[in-house]
Amino acid sequence: MTLFRPTGLATASVKARPSAFVGTFAALVFSGTVTTACVAMAVSASRVPVSPKQAALYDVGIAFSNLTVYMAIFVIGQVMSLAVAQRGRESALLRAIGAEPRQIRRMVxxxxxxxxxxALPVCYGLGVLLAHVWFDGMAAHGMVPDGMTMSVGLIPLFTTASVLVVCSQCGGKIAAWRASRTRPSAALADSTVPGSGRSGRIRAVASLVFLAGACALSVVAGASSAKDAASEIPIVLLAYLVAIGLGGPWIGRLATTAASPLLHRYGGVTGELAVSGARARSRRLAAAITPIAMMTAFAVAQSVTLSGAAEIDWMAIFGTLLYAGFTGVVAANTLVMLTLERLREFSLLRTVGAEKRQVTAVVVAESAITALAGLGAGTLAGLAVLLPLGQKVGTPVSGVPMWVWGAMLVGGTGIVSAAYCAPLARMLRVRPIEGVTRRSA
Known part of the structure; x- marks a missing residue:
């Protein structure tokens, strides 16, 4: 098959934008690591005699595996789309010199x-290590069924490989289809400001459809028994997250509009630049908003669940840390990718007189807008699910202490700001005149 034969276009594309390749690789490794560990836990639990502990552990392993696959679809698809979109100018130049659309799609x-x-051998090795840490922790707390041992084997390997290949191919094909159908002249004009193109109507309609579907699922879950409602909460939350992912550009614009009066009043020129930059790059922000919202929504859901639990076991704590850490790292990875593509923009600001501290201040202000969009959307999604359903399943939102809400706000904002600013030290060491001619750091 030609797909398995490397092409010169793919090699040249990676060399032109190494940061996009590294970001994609990191997202695949993060997703595959968690997938391997969760599937390994479910497989190991299935190989021992049935008992209450075995049934509970197997159910948890399956639930975590399903949730991980759902998250991987979001994460890998978004990152692949961002990586392809960052190379919009390169794709346009290739089209301008005669490359056919199918060649662009094949390249991606x-x-x-x-x-x-x-990414597969790396994430598989890390997943095996994570599975053993998970198993040892449960064994120390007496949660492991008699006779159970951690056995990873080939099933987690094949499952992880399937998730990585299918999700990356689907995410890449969707993004490549758009890139290959855009006229070269239009793509070159749009790529002057990354993410400045308009979002499609189909995307807007799809976002509204998923939002309506999530509301309908909430009503159905509310009419179900407490046990059924508890099992349907993840599905309802997933529907809201899909709506957020599709509606990311409009959520970014709404957050920019909400923050602009404050930034204009107290931020001066820095605030104006931040508002203009966030508004112009609203389509790019969708890739950052989704993982931040996912992290926040999951943290809200788990905080409510843990606050209503009569007894908090090690499994619940580990699961919360696992997914909060997974989504947090993916969000940080995406934000770093978004910052690295702006070397030319920052260099242009410096050539017209902006100092390094002013560029840093602009990035910090933009990170505040992104945090407002992602944390706000995620919190609203979590509350939209748990306000009507939490009381029914015995975990009301009112049971969450205020310090937990504060910790989520501070932690989420800190992750966003740190990820936004992490590449700046390296980028600001590049001479402005040199940075103008480069596409990314």
Whole structure:
């Protein structure tokens, strides 16, 4: 098959934008690590005689595996779309010199395939290590059934490989289809300001459809028994997150509009630049808003669940840390990718007189807008699910202490700000005149 044969276009694309390749690779590794560990836990639990402990552990392993796959679909698809979108100018230049749309799509598919192949052994090794840490922690707390041992084997490997390949290919194909159908002249004009293109009507309609579906699922879950409602909460939350992912550009614009009066009043020129930059790059912000919202919504749901539990076991704590850490790292990875593509923009600001501290201040202000969009959307999604359903399943939102809400706000804002600013030290060491001619750091 031609897909398995490297192409010169794919190799040149990776060399032109190494940061996009590294970001995609990191997202695949994070997703595959958690997938391997969760599937390994479910497989190991299925190999011992049935008992209450075995049934509980197997159910948890399956639930965590399903949730991980759902998250991987979000994460890998968004990051692949962002990586392809960051190379919009390169794709346009290739089209302008005669490359056919199918060659652009093949380039993306080849890159996605080989990135998945490189990520698989890394994430599998890390997943095995994580599974053993998880198992040892449960054993120390007496939660492991008699005769159970951690056995990873080939099933987690094949499952993880399937998730990585399928998700990366689907995410890449969707983004490549858009890139290959855009006229070269239009793509070159749009890429002057990354993410400045308009979002499609189909995306807007799809976001509203999923939002309506999430509301309908909430009503159905509210009419179900407490046990059924508890099992349906993750599905309802997933529907809201899909709506947020599709509606990311409009959520970003809404957050920018909400923050602009404060930034204009107290931020001066820095605030104006931050508002203009966030508004112009609203389509790019969708890739950052989704993982931040996912992290926040999951943290809200788990905080409510843990606050209403009569007894908090090690499994619940580990699961919360696992997914909060997973989504937090992915969100940080996405934000770093977004910052690295702006070397030319920052260099242009410096050539017209902006100092390094002013560039840093602009980035900090933009990170506040992104945090407002992601944390706000995630909190609203979590509350939209748990306000009508939490009381029914015995975990009311009112039971969450105020310090927990404060910790989520401070922690989420800190992750966003740190990820936004992390690449700045390296980028600001580049001479402005040199940075203007480069596409990314």
């Amino acid at each position: 598919a080849t890159e996605a395939l080989w990135t998945s192949a490189l």
